[in-house]
Amino acid sequence: MKKKTSGFYGNLRVAFLLIIAIFCYTQLFAQKTSEPPESMDDFFRENFPLESTLKQIDADIARNPGNPALWQTRATLLESHGKTDEALLALEKALALIPEPAPSQQNQKGKIRIVTGHSHAGALFDIAKIYLAMNRRDEARKTLQRAVQGDSPHMMACTYLGNIFLDEGNSAEALKYYSLMGHNLSTSGKISKGNALYNLKRYDEAIAEYEVAAHWKPELPSVLRHLGDAYLRAGRHADALDLYQRYVKFARQKKIPESEIAPVISRLEQLKKQPKAGSAKQD
Structure with missing residues (x-):
């Protein structure tokens, strides 16, 4: 899947x-969390x-x-x-x-000029969010693409674009926009980038993204499940077993429906029946 x-x-x-x-x-929303404030x-x-x-x-x-x-x-x-x-x-x-930003020029130290003042890309991003709220996805996509052009792409616009392409099944295009953000991804961004890499069967790279997210949010069921899946695909069965066990524990603590937990329990039971293939990686 x-x-x-x-x-x-x-x-x-x-x-x-x-x-x-x-x-x-x-700023509250931008903290390392995959879930926005309630309302x-x-x-x-x-x-x-x-x-x-x-x-x-x-x-x-x-x-x-x-x-x-x-x-x-x-x-x-x-x-x-x-x-x-x-x-x-x-x-x-x-x-x-808001005037469109002029092409960046290098200063005397060879660094790219930092544009200050009102953000043209930020205004485009806000417009794109409205389009998404109105379910005008094509217009949102075009507006977001304008927001990520140039030398200083809008960070959240990169995430939104990546999510749009990921939801549409275009993991390669999604990865392009997640990668523009470098180390600025939040927990949810790390998970999404990991998902794109996973879909492209780049499991070791997906694991690296998931592991960062799991370090930030060690009790977040979604990242534990994704990381367990990636370990399983990479042949790291002991690590997958450990992650699935942690997932079941925290998923039940967070009252996730048993119907969602059941597939992981099934994989967990299958792993328990297999010969041990080394101990799980220690944190």
Whole structure:
């Protein structure tokens, strides 16, 4: 079976607080976890009521219509309240205000110039997320591909593109985008990259990705199962046996349905019947 993924003034203080909240919540999401917080939309709805917050943001935009950050803030608020069409319009407005980055030039030390200021790729990524929420996958794909062009590809856009191709069964194309991220992959990104390598029968490389994810999240059932599968394919039966046993333990602790655990138990029982082939690798 193929593996998949898975100086503000006036009322600007409100927009500023919202941006800070978005940043803090994004940092929380970016921690080494394969599971996003339960409900980001609930977080924004509870802390930033739509009507009153939108009124203040719009007042700030009226005073400073050329500030793309305000339009992006407006989009985030609208999206969190389920108004995706209006959020998309706000993001398109923000994108129009952000100049496309010039080709990178080397500085005197031979290093690539770091682009600062508002992110054109970031705005494209936000638009792509809206397209995905609206199930407009082709438009999302094209927008994400724009976000990863150039010398500084948008990291999350790389992950999203990789996930899209992985879900469509194109592991080679998925791997191309995961590899653009280098060492910046989260736990879920490591698992997805490992899945792409596994599908391409590059089991040793898949194991390397899974092992990093398992080090970050040693009790995460999904990574234990994937790593066990890769060990099994690589002929490391003792290691596979150990990982499957850990998977069953933690899967039951996390109340994963027995119907999902059963295939692993079946593989586990088959391994127990085989002659021992060396001890499991020690951590």
